[in-house]
Amino acid sequence: MITARMDSQAEALLSIRGLTIALDDRPGTSPVVQNLTFDVREGECVGIVGESGSGKSLSSLALLNMLPKGVHISSGSIIAAGKDLTKANERELRDVRGSLVSMVFQDPGAALNPSRTVGKLLADVLHAHSDLSRESIRERSIAVLNDVGFPDPESRLKSFPFQLSGGLRQRVAIAMALINRPRILVADEPTTSLDVSVQKGILQLIRRRTTEDRIGCVFVSHDLGVIAEVADRVVIMYSGQVVEEGPVANVLTNPRHPYTRGLIASAPNMTSTLANPLRPIPGSLPSVGRTPNGCAFQDRCPDKSKGQCAPQDPSWTTDSKNPSHRWLCHDSSNSRAKASL
Amino acid sequence: MKPLLEATGIVKEFRGRGRSLDVLALDGVDFSIMPGEVVGIVGESGSGKSTLSRILVGIEQATKGVVRHNGEEVNTPADWRKLRFDAQYIFQDPYLSLAPHMSVGQSIGDGLEIRGEGTPADRAKRIATTLEMVGLKASDAQSYPAVFSGGQRQRISLARALVLNPKVIICDEIVSGLDVSVQAQILNLLVELHREHGVGLVFVSHDLRVVKYLCQRILVMHRGLVVESNSTEKLFSNPQHEYTQHLLSCVPAGLSPSGV
Numbered sequence: 001m002i003t004a005r006m007d008s009q010a011e012a013l014l015s016i017r018g019l020t021i022a023l024d025d026r027p028g029t030s031p032v033v034q035n036l037t038f039d040v041r042e043g044e045c046v047g048i049v050g051e052s053g054s055g056k057s058l059s060s061l062a063l064l065n066m067l068p069k070g071v072h073i074s075s076g077s078i079i080a081a082g083k084d085l086t087k088a089n090e091r092e093l094r095d096v097r098g099s100l101v102s103m104v105f106q107d108p109g110a111a112l113n114p115s116r117t118v119g120k121l122l123a124d125v126l127h128a129h130s131d132l133s134r135e136s137i138r139e140r141s142i143a144v145l146n147d148v149g150f151p152d153p154e155s156r157l158k159s160f161p162f163q164l165s166g167g168l169r170q171r172v173a174i175a176m177a178l179i180n181r182p183r184i185l186v187a188d189e190p191t192t193s194l195d196v197s198v199q200k201g202i203l204q205l206i207r208r209r210t211t212e213d214r215i216g217c218v219f220v221s222h223d224l225g226v227i228a229e230v231a232d233r234v235v236i237m238y239s240g241q242v243v244e245e246g247p248v249a250n251v252l253t254n255p256r257h258p259y260t261r262g263l264i265a266s267a268p269n270m271t272s273t274l275a276n277p278l279r280p281i282p283g284s285l286p287s288v289g290r291t292p293n294g295c296a297f298q299d300r301c302p303d304k305s306k307g308q309c310a311p312q313d314p315s316w317t318t319d320s321k322n323p324s325h326r327w328l329c330h331d332s333s334n335s336r337a338k339a340s341l
Numbered sequence: 342m343k344p345l346l347e348a349t350g351i352v353k354e355f356r357g358r359g360r361s362l363d364v365l366a367l368d369g370v371d372f373s374i375m376p377g378e379v380v381g382i383v384g385e386s387g388s389g390k391s392t393l394s395r396i397l398v399g400i401e402q403a404t405k406g407v408v409r410h411n412g413e414e415v416n417t418p419a420d421w422r423k424l425r426f427d428a429q430y431i432f433q434d435p436y437l438s439l440a441p442h443m444s445v446g447q448s449i450g451d452g453l454e455i456r457g458e459g460t461p462a463d464r465a466k467r468i469a470t471t472l473e474m475v476g477l478k479a480s481d482a483q484s485y486p487a488v489f490s491g492g493q494r495q496r497i498s499l500a501r502a503l504v505l506n507p508k509v510i511i512c513d514e515i516v517s518g519l520d521v522s523v524q525a526q527i528l529n530l531l532v533e534l535h536r537e538h539g540v541g542l543v544f545v546s547h548d549l550r551v552v553k554y555l556c557q558r559i560l561v562m563h564r565g566l567v568v569e570s571n572s573t574e575k576l577f578s579n580p581q582h583e584y585t586q587h588l589l590s591c592v593p594a595g596l597s598p599s600g601v
Contacts, residue, residue, distance in 0.1 A: 051520035166386075195385035195547065200591040222521065225550070225593030266525035268550040270577075270592060274532060278554065280525035284490060 012039035013216035014063070014101075014184050019076035019086075021058055021067065021240075023288070030291045032071060033059050033240045040184065040216035045207065047231030047248065048220045049263070053285045055240040060188045060220045064103055065093050081183055099129045102177035106189040108169035112161040118145075118172055119157030125176050144179045145171075148205055167198035171205070178209060185210070188220045203230045224267055228252055233324070236260050239286055239296040246325030256319070256327040258301045295330060303331060343412040344373040345508055345541060346397055346428060351406035353392050353565075366392045367403070368565040376508055379535055379542045381556030381573070383549055383588070388562040394511050394545045398430050426456075429502035433514040435494030439486040445472075446482030449501045456505075471504040475530060492523035496530070503534070509541035516551060528555060549592050553577060561585045 021033035033055040040046050050056040061067050063078055065085050078085040080101055088096065097103075105111040112121060122141040126132055132140070138157070145153035148171045161169055170190060177185055187206060191199040207230050210217040221227050227234055227248060234251050236244040236259065244257040255261045262281035272278060283300040292298055294310030301309065308330050319325040353367040367389045374380050384390040395401040397408065399421040408415045410424040432438040439448055449468045453459065459467065469479035475496040486494055495515055502510050512531070516524040528551065534540045546552050552559055552573075559576050561569045561584065569582040580586045 051522060196549070196591040196593075197385065197587060199593075203593075223593065224521075229593050263521060267521045268525075268528070268548075268554040270550060270553065270594060272550065272554045274554065277532070278525040278529060280529060281522040284492070284523075 012041050013081060014040040014218070015077075015079040016063070017077045017079070019059070019062060019078060020074050021055070021062055021071050022074040024070050024072055029288075031074065031240060032288060033062070036076070036242060038235050038242070038245060040218060042216060043211050043214045044233065045210045045217040045219055045231045047227035047234040048218065048237060049222065049224060049227055049234055050237035051222060051263075051285065053239070053288070054237040056220050056222075056237050057188055059237070060103070060186050060218060063184075063186050063218065064097055064101055066097075066103075095129070098125050098177070098182070099180045100182055101184040101186065102180070102182040104170070104173050104177050104185065104187040104190045107193050108166060108173045109161070109193075111173050112169060114161055116160075117157065118159050118161075118164075121161075121172065121176055122157075122179055125179050129180050140179060141175075144175045147178065147209070148172075148175045149201065150175065165198075166194050167201065170194060170198075170202055174202070174205065174209075178213075181213070182215060184216045184218070186218045186220075189222070190219075191226060192221070192223075199226070206230060224252060224264060225269060236263070239291055241296055242328065243297065244327040246319070246322065250319070250322055250325045254325075256317070256325075257297075257329055258303050259297045260327070262300075262302070295328075342375060344409070345376045345378075345411065346424075346543075347373040347409040347412075348393070348397060348403075349407050349409070351393065351396055351403045351408075353389070353396065353401065354404045366565055367396075369406075370562075370565070370567050372397070372560065372567070374509060374541060374543060377535075377539045377541050379544065379555060379557045381552035381559040382543065382545045382562060383547065383552050383559060384562035385547060385588075387564070389565045390545050390547075390562050391513050393562070394430075394513050394543060397543065398425060398428050398511060400430065426505070427508040428511060429505060429507040429509075430511045431495075431498045431502055431513065431515050433517055435491055435498055435518070438498055439494055441486055443485075444482065445484055445486065445489075445497050448486075448497065449482070449504050452501065452505045467504055468500075471500045474503060474534075475500045476526075490523075492519050492526060495519065495527055499527075499530070499534075503540070507540065509543060511543040511545070513545045514547065517546070517548070524551075531555065549588065561588065 017037050019033065019036040020031045022031040023029060036059055038046060048056045048059060058067065058071065062073055065088065073086050085096060119141060123137050126137050126140060141157060142153045150168065150171045191202050194202065203226065206217060209215065219230055231248050233246065234248045235242050236257065238259045244251060244260045251260065255264055265279040266281055268278060281300055286292060286296065292310060294312055295314045298304055298309035314328050314330045316326045316328055349371050351367050351370045355364040355366055357363045370393055372393060382390045382393060392401060396403050415421055415424050446468050449471060450464050453464045453467065468482050472479055472481055477493065477496055489497065516527050519527065531542060535542060544552060544555055556573050559573050560567050563584045569576065569585045580589055
């Protein structure tokens with residue numbers, strides 16, 4: 001069913017090509033995000049998975065050209081609806097943010113201005129991009145709150161964020177992101193600070209809006225279980241690089257890169273038991289700028305003996321049965337059957 | 342056999358200050374753990390799971406109710422000190438729970454020093470063996486917390502609890518802030534400590550997948566009450582309470598790789 005949604009004919013709303021993010025003060029060290037390339041199509045949700053330090057959050061911020069001080073985009077392009085956002089100036093970016101491309105952050109408590117009511121927060125976003133009457137702002141606000149499953153919106157327009165629960169705050173943040181009908185929604189760990197029962201509702205909401213409004217969604221998460229529920233395709237990042245990508249069902253049930261396999265084997269799911277213990281990935285992430293020559297994962301790889309991990313960089317291998325599933329490993333024969341021996 | 346720790350009829354009320362309302366965090370909760378048992382407490386935010394775990398070691402005082410240690414009521418400060426010889430507590434955030442100005446060895450040895458156990462040389466030896474037990478190097482005792490990652494700091498916290506040879510360790514969301522690969526390292530370490538040293542665990546978590554993996558018995562908490570308590574197997578195969586059923590239905594099932 002997931003693969004059925006994968007409509008390869010549909011045009012890409014967002015095309016990221018060779019995006020590289022480097023540190024300002026250390027030229028010459030390896031970049032923090034390297035050569036990121038993927039597409040997001042209409043009605044499709046692409047999950048980005050990685051651990052802390054993998055570059056997944058920086059990548060999502062770069063999509064709106066909102067990188068923090070100290071890092072910059074050094075090469076590559078981000079084409080959203082025909083525009084290259086890496087070349088846009090600050091004024092053009094203001095038009096894009098919240099209108100063409102919107103973002104939802106991890107902590108809705110920090111993302112909402114505490115001194116503005118729900119009604120004013122939504123009106124601010126509308127004002128920034130259009131010239132609507134007070135009446136139509138109110139109508140649009142109530143409509144979008146209904147869309148995001150916010151109970152009793154008319155009377156809650158006057159509520160302040162602190163009067164709402166975490167789940168409702170995140171719904172307001174999503175409503176703000178959707179009110180200008182963006183083509184692309186970027187969500188960075190939007191459910192990580194929420195309880196599981198609230199998480200489920202938010203995931204369903206993002207999934208429904210993506211499908212019904214035909215938007216493209218980039219969903220960043222560390223949780224493979226969450227990605228399996230919300231995404232159509234998944235991009236696995238390690239140490240600033242994409243190491244594997246493909247349809248969620250293929251990547252999670254038939255992972256090819258040793259890092260993806262390690263990630264799956266170390267995450268408890270509802271079937272894990274002590275009889276079949278978790279298998280952690282040994283060691284830790286190489287520190288920023290100190291990625292080894294060749295494959296970034298070589299020092300932690302259980303299959304190191306099987307390939308020529310250094311000094312050449314690994315190249316992409318494509319699944320012959322499923323060309324959209326590819327992985328970055330020297331061991332081109334790498335298959336699950338072989339790894340489980 | 343008597344329970345190692347037992348809490349009966351625990352009520353905890355937090356008094357609101359100014360205009361904020363009083364909060365009834367626990368509304369009559371019973372809890373017990375036998376020596377060597379691994380018990381999980383799950384619930385969502387505000388369910389009272391952390392408050393209950395804190396009351397068990399006296400970090401928080403119950404408004405009503407009794408805590409028993411080896412069958413005897415715990416009342417005086419001396420009773421609590423005796424209880425803490427058997428029960429140690431580990432906090433969620435390893436960046437806040439280790440004193441930044443103390444070396445790892447000092448932090449771990451603090452408890453031994455307070456109890457006046459052994460000579461400084463004995464203590465150094467015990468610190469070294471405990472560090473090795475949690476997968477760190479004996480030489481790490483000289484370093485300061487700042488040079489360690491989150492996962493390593495949580496190992497240090499664990500060493501700090503273990504060095505006192507507790508019968509039970511109370512873990513409040515200790516893997517929540519860690520990456521999955523590091524989380525798996527810590528969980529496997531806890532399993533090993535339980536198997537090889539017979540340490541009991543009270544494992545407080547919001548993550549049902551983690552609790553299911555680790556615990557023999559689970560209490561489900563909701564709004565200050567234990568709504569269901571059962572062996573892990575029965576709780577997951579046949580949840581009785583509506584809330585437990587709801588909670589289980591919300592866990593992202595994920596896709597498991599075929600044949601793994």
